[in-house]
Amino acid sequence: MSAIVSLRGVSKVFPVQGGKRTGQRTEPVRAVDHVTLDIDEGTVVGIVGYSGAGKSTLVRLLNGLERPTEGQVFVKGQDISSLPESQLRKVRAGTGMIFQQFNLLKSRTVFGNVAYPLKVAGWPKDRIKPRVDELLEFVGIADKAGSYPRRLSGGQQQRVGIARALANAPDILLADEATSALDPETTRDVLRLLRRINKELGTTVVVITHEMHVVREICDTVVMMESGRVVEAGPTYTVFADPQSGSTQRFVSTAVHGTPEPETVSRLSAAHPGQLVSIGISEAAPTPLVSATFERHGVGSSVVFGGVTEIQNKILGTLTYELTGSDHAIDAALADLGEVTAVERQTAAVERQTPPADGAVPHLPVPANAGEQP
Numbered sequence: 001m002s003a004i005v006s007l008r009g010v011s012k013v014f015p016v017q018g019g020k021r022t023g024q025r026t027e028p029v030r031a032v033d034h035v036t037l038d039i040d041e042g043t044v045v046g047i048v049g050y051s052g053a054g055k056s057t058l059v060r061l062l063n064g065l066e067r068p069t070e071g072q073v074f075v076k077g078q079d080i081s082s083l084p085e086s087q088l089r090k091v092r093a094g095t096g097m098i099f100q101q102f103n104l105l106k107s108r109t110v111f112g113n114v115a116y117p118l119k120v121a122g123w124p125k126d127r128i129k130p131r132v133d134e135l136l137e138f139v140g141i142a143d144k145a146g147s148y149p150r151r152l153s154g155g156q157q158q159r160v161g162i163a164r165a166l167a168n169a170p171d172i173l174l175a176d177e178a179t180s181a182l183d184p185e186t187t188r189d190v191l192r193l194l195r196r197i198n199k200e201l202g203t204t205v206v207v208i209t210h211e212m213h214v215v216r217e218i219c220d221t222v223v224m225m226e227s228g229r230v231v232e233a234g235p236t237y238t239v240f241a242d243p244q245s246g247s248t249q250r251f252v253s254t255a256v257h258g259t260p261e262p263e264t265v266s267r268l269s270a271a272h273p274g275q276l277v278s279i280g281i282s283e284a285a286p287t288p289l290v291s292a293t294f295e296r297h298g299v300g301s302s303v304v305f306g307g308v309t310e311i312q313n314k315i316l317g318t319l320t321y322e323l324t325g326s327d328h329a330i331d332a333a334l335a336d337l338g339e340v341t342a343v344e345r346q347t348a349a350v351e352r353q354t355p356p357a358d359g360a361v362p363h364l365p366v367p368a369n370a371g372e373q374p
């Protein structure tokens with residue numbers, strides 16, 4: 001696979017703003033900080049991070065809307081960092097963009113919105129209509145050609161935005177929080193459409209988001225940003241299964257559920273007298289392997305809590321088991337599982353008070369002050 005976009009030591013520093021007028025001393029903002037990154041052709045890449053992490057600035061560097069303060073940005077092998085404005089326009093034409101707020105022209109119909117970039121690019125009139133019809137058909141809103149944006153739902157408006165972004169057949173589609181204003185069902189439809197664009201048209205899709213379920217649904221790789229830097233990057237499954245940085249772990253926990261909260265553990269232990277242990281379920285430790293390990297050690301197991309999901313067709317999640325059997329057998333089984341996955345003991349074994357066989361008085365710990373005279 002070859003890189004369609006490469007960043008080499010790219011930084012973007014915004015100068016001090018408003019400092020003189022307000023009299024406040026403000027530092028320049030380093031929105032993107034020494035980023036080196038390759039985006040492979042034909043993939044769907046998620047750029048993730050908290051607000052202010054530098055995601056939008058990074059994406060604006062990819063389509064030449066911002067110039068780097070230092071470093072180089074290569075798009076299809078061409079260094080665009082120092083291109084004159086006239087040539088940057090060509091680069092932008094090869095890059096479609098969709099936005100959270102759709103950014104449609106309110107005074108034009110759906111047809112007019114999608115035709116607009118074709119007119120700007122100088123397409124002859126007789127070729128514009130079939131192209132727009134084809135695009136509206138592709139995104140599933142051919143029946144809305146004559147409607148104005150205000151008459152459309154959010155999902156339909158985003159489809160218009162997508163058709164418009166695809167008009168000039170870009171190689172790269174940048175989606176800046178494109179589903180953040182949509183309800184969950186519409187989000188799923190739009191994500192499916194983005195996946196189709198990637199599969200059927202071969203378009204490289206760069207998705208900026210702070211929502212990990214978006215990444216889980218469609219991204220092949222994830223790039224995690226924090227304070228302008230890339231803190232983690234890799235295949236989506238790897239990043240979800242084994243997040244390295246603290247912020248990645250926090251993001252992943254929003255989309256992969258299954259670890260019980262402390263209150264849940266208390267409730268579960270009241271209902272289940274055996275040992276409660278949470279086991280990470282993954283490709284390395286699928287459920288049949290976990291069950292077989294318990295069986296091999298003669299440990300009884302039943303799932304009492306948890307959740308698993310599928311990422312890139314591979315299983316991932318956490319299941320909490322109630323285990324029964326001797327402490328020795330349980331320890332041995334958990335030691336085996338600990339070699340391949342995360343194992344977290346939620347409760348210790350419930351001590352059973354068994355009366356002594358010989359009728360002797362049970363041994364009680366002697367208080368520290370025993371025998372002392374008041």
Ligand SMILES: Nc1ncnc2c1ncn2[C@@H]1O[C@H](COP(=O)(O)OP(=O)(O)OP(=O)(O)O)[C@@H](O)[C@H]1O
Nearest residue numbers: 014017029031049050051052053054055056057058
């Ligand atoms: N034109 C600008 N002038 C000055 N500072 C800017 C400019 N654009 C962005 N910044 C600053 O750069 C930093 C990164 O902003 P950016 O919008 O890239 O982050 P983001 O991760 O996309 O955040 P959000 O999710 O809120 O859009 C922020 O501190 C922001 O205030």
